[in-house]
Amino acid sequence: MDAVGRLKEKGVKVIFVLGGPGSGKGTQCANIVRDFGFTHLSAGDLLRAEIKSGSANGTMIQNMIKEGKIVPSEVTIKLLEKAMLENGNDKFLIDGFPRNEENRAAFEEVTKIEPEFVLFFDCSEEEMERRLLSRNQGRDDDNIETIRKRFKVFLESSLPVIEYYNAKNKVRTVDAARPINEVFESVKIAFSSFDKKVTTNSPGNSSFWRLCWQKLRRRVPVTVAMTASCGKEAPKMDAFGRGYRCFRR
Numbered sequence: 001m002d003a004v005g006r007l008k009e010k011g012v013k014v015i016f017v018l019g020g021p022g023s024g025k026g027t028q029c030a031n032i033v034r035d036f037g038f039t040h041l042s043a044g045d046l047l048r049a050e051i052k053s054g055s056a057n058g059t060m061i062q063n064m065i066k067e068g069k070i071v072p073s074e075v076t077i078k079l080l081e082k083a084m085l086e087n088g089n090d091k092f093l094i095d096g097f098p099r100n101e102e103n104r105a106a107f108e109e110v111t112k113i114e115p116e117f118v119l120f121f122d123c124s125e126e127e128m129e130r131r132l133l134s135r136n137q138g139r140d141d142d143n144i145e146t147i148r149k150r151f152k153v154f155l156e157s158s159l160p161v162i163e164y165y166n167a168k169n170k171v172r173t174v175d176a177a178r179p180i181n182e183v184f185e186s187v188k189i190a191f192s193s194f195d196k197k198v199t200t201n202s203p204g205n206s207s208f209w210r211l212c213w214q215k216l217r218r219r220v221p222v223t224v225a226m227t228a229s230c231g232k233e234a235p236k237m238d239a240f241g242r243g244y245r246c247f248r249r
């Protein structure tokens, strides 16, 4: 039987855990594993393990990570597929994937798996930058130059993926700018039911998301350039406040 058949036979259930670099995905995944019996698969960890293993792709992956770039989907998907098949569990938190449209479409195409939902950690860039600069885990990409590149990739390539799932009503947003235990309280609500959407797509506390949300709710025709929580200028909003990074309810 091929990999798709085996994943199907296992009845694999997947939750994508997304959010900017340093928003706390890994930290909260550890809590979810402890309380909800999932297996945590971090795409970044799998790629770093691949470098360490001395694989043929190692140098390419290392260079991409140093530049904050997204590794070709086929490489990451193979690692995820292998990890899911080798693990006895059937419930997986896939952290840091899909990172762009190519990741998303290729994963669906190759595995035929649709996520149960997407857990999105919403956090301002200022806070994420502070966290990454003090993470101290010896990661090559936790330096200010690469961090800025990762933020840019997140805004340009990863947020559209969250928008895609939001349009399918699959995103559960958590305000990740609060202390770890408070964030986990919201995570627990998101997980309290698998099929029922418990948290709304609320904006969290980051100023950018809150502003987007207010505009969307009021359906205010705006053509303003907002200052994003990243401290950069956000793209102009269209007639109904639907900005590049905003979700419509």
Ligand SMILES: Nc1ncnc2c1ncn2[C@@H]1O[C@H](COP(=O)(O)OP(=O)(O)OP(=O)(O)O)[C@@H](O)[C@H]1O
Residues within 6 Å of the ligand: 019, 020, 021, 022, 023, 024, 025, 026, 027, 028, 044, 096, 131, 132, 134, 135, 136, 176, 177, 178, 179, 180, 181, 183
């Ligand atoms: N709510 C929080 N408040 C303060 N610090 C936090 C919080 N959550 C995580 N951290 C700390 O911030 C750093 C980044 O967290 P974590 O590694 O979980 O983020 P991540 O989203 O998985 O990052 P990346 O995408 O870069 O792997 C860690 O040092 C972690 O201990």
Ligand SMILES: Nc1ccn([C@@H]2O[C@H](COP(=O)(O)O)[C@@H](O)[C@H]2O)c(=O)n1
Residues within 6 Å of the ligand: 021, 042, 043, 044, 045, 047, 064, 065, 066, 067, 068, 069, 070, 071, 072, 076, 095, 096, 097, 098, 099, 103, 141, 150
């Ligand atoms: N789907 C992915 C996930 C990660 N990467 C690369 O790994 C880097 C670190 O990822 P973390 O989730 O651990 O922060 C990331 O910046 C990418 O270079 C990837 O290519 N594809």
